[in-house]
Amino acid sequence: MTYDIQSENDFITGPYLVVRVPEDKVDYHALYTIQTDCPDFIVPFNHKSINGQVELVYKTGSQSKLQYFSGELSPREYAELWKSLLEPLLECGDWFMAPDSFVMNTDYLFYDKNNKSIKYVYIPSTERNPENNEFIELAVDVSKMMTVSDAALENKVLRAIIKDFNPVGFLGMLKDHVSEKNVKTGSISYAEMSRDSRAFEAMEVSESLNSAWDHKEDIVVDIRSSKKEEQNAGDVASRGYRFFGGKRKKETKPNIMQPTPLPVIIKNDKKVEPVEFTQNISFVTDGSGLRYIGRSSLPPFIQILIEDGQIFTVGRFDAAVGKKQSNFEFDKKTKAVSRRHAAIERDDEGYKIIDLSSSAGTFVNDKKLQPNTPVRLEAGNRVSFGNSGADYVWEVS
Secondary structure, X not given: OOOOEEEEEEOOOEEEEEEEEEHHHEOHHHHHHHHHOOOOOEOOEEEEEEOOEEEEEEEOOOOEEHHHHOEEEOHHHXXXXXXXXXXXXXXXXHHOOOHHHEOOOHHHOEEEOOOOEEEEOEOOEOOOOOOOOHHHHHHHHHHHHEEEOOHHHHHHHHHHHHOOOOHHHHHHHHHHHHHHHHOOOOOOOOOOOOHHHHHHHHHHHXXXXXXXXXXXXXXXXXXXXXXXHHHHHOHHHHOOOOOXXXXXXXXXXXXXOOOOOOOOEEEOOEEEOOOOOOOOOOOOOOOOXXXXXXXXXXXXXXXXXXXXXXXXXXXXXXXXXXXOOOOEEEOOOOOOOOOOOEEEEEEOOEEEEEEOOOOOOEEEOOEEOOEOOOXXXXXXXXXXXXXXXXXXXXXXX
């Protein structure tokens, strides 16, 4: 299923997405059920008929892209991430929804900070993808975004994705693996492995991911379901679009998002390691980034080394979490800067900055940004994280 998804912005309500579906292609059964009782795993939307089409408007203003929260997770967080991605596909039949009407693209996968949950964009259309392999492609993308400190778990997940994928079996494997770790069966964690062993595991995972990506067209999702589940699924199951049956589960999902590690840039066939800044650094480096304007002890320069399509996140260190969550983190005592404050994204036109629903806001030239709304950065722009002196000027190398 392929539809043109347009990104728009409203001064009052913030960013939103627009999709138009021909009236004769609309799945009205799912549409009216969702409008009556919208499940918590999809982005809410409104609809109206215009010139033979149904226009769907998705309100994304309160959610940030999942991409802004990527990075290394603990084994339990990693398992919860995959659970939150899969369970909507297993439960959607309760709303007469079909798994292959979910938009399987990380660009349209959102994270609700208030409810700490992942949300999909769902298009109620009767058009289907007969090969049902879109989730495999999404899973490969998520595997590249999210890593885990346990190499054995990462390898298990990868192998399960690229070979005989079964949603229920996949979730069972995750549950069993985390349970084994909890009872300390003697298995070696990633941190306890030797340097050579970790390098080998990382290389194996990387090669498998690349192989999966190159041959993703050959992978087909297994959507077998039992006779009882087919009877309960009604019209959706009779068309063969339901993964597995299951009752709706109301539970609060934990905060599982962590940051993307600092990227490694290759220039002129040489590896350039990015610099991590702390409050104690007193020197300044060259390159694109943010230069401090003030006299306090805040970092004088935040260097941003990212390529097209990559993201750099800015936040504040949280001692309660105990590990890094953003590419750059201010000291834990820095006022008005949120733990997850803002993201800077690069594309072929330059750089954009996005406020991640921070408490005190992000400002460009003293104008407060709408949360989750990209704003283009130009050389000389004044960027403020909060309103307590974390003021910088944007410079482009």
